Amino acid sequence: MKKGEGVYNVVVIGAGTAGLVTAAGTAGLGGRVALIERNLMGGDCLNFGCVPSKALISSARLIQQIRESEKWGLDQLEPQFAKTSCKKFCDRYRQPCRGSQDQRRRERSLFHQ
Numbered sequence: 001m002k003k004g005e006g007v008y009n010v011v012v013i014g015a016g017t018a019g020l021v022t023a024a025g026t027a028g029l030g031g032r033v034a035l036i037e038r039n040l041m042g043g044d045c046l047n048f049g050c051v052p053s054k055a056l057i058s059s060a061r062l063i064q065q066i067r068e069s070e071k072w073g074l075d076q077l078e079p080q081f082a083k084t085s086c087k088k089f090c091d092r093y094r095q096p097c098r099g100s101q102d103q104r105r106r107e108r109s110l111f112h113q
């Protein structure tokens, strides 16, 4: 059946955690689902909340460990956050969940099964 034609069992608005789980659950049960997202696939959790915050927390832990390097017999070091590297690091965490650019472009408009 062509995109936009026929009957959908469920239309999900928003591809955040809740929307993705609902869409995947419906599709898993054999239902036809339309998933509509106006911004980024993955919503807050993947793009702004859970995933980036955990990446930053892991960087902060590492910085603290390096600051305490004398405990391990090393010279004391004073590492700093590098904004650009931090962004690249967060993006690397998100990339496997977000798929390719083509996939994201398709998904951003309307995604049918």
Ligand SMILES: Cc1cc2nc3c(=O)[nH]c(=O)nc-3n(C[C@H](O)[C@H](O)[C@H](O)COP(=O)(O)OP(=O)(O)OC[C@H]3O[C@@H](n4cnc5c(N)ncnc54)[C@H](O)[C@@H]3O)c2cc1C
Residues within 6 Å of the ligand: 013, 014, 015, 016, 017, 018, 019, 036, 037, 038, 039, 040, 041, 042, 043, 044, 045, 046, 048, 049, 050, 051, 053
């Ligand atoms: C800093 C931070 C850290 C967090 N850490 C954790 C954690 O460790 N563990 C945890 O469980 N939770 C965490 N959370 C909470 C988690 O991010 C949210 O609970 C979760 O994202 C909620 O998902 P959701 O699908 O309900 O909403 P959202 O993620 O907000 O998704 C809603 C989606 O709907 C789309 N949308 C809205 N209106 C429309 C419309 N009219 N048309 C089309 N699309 C629309 C939006 O663009 C968005 O993509 C954290 C949150 C923050 C801010």
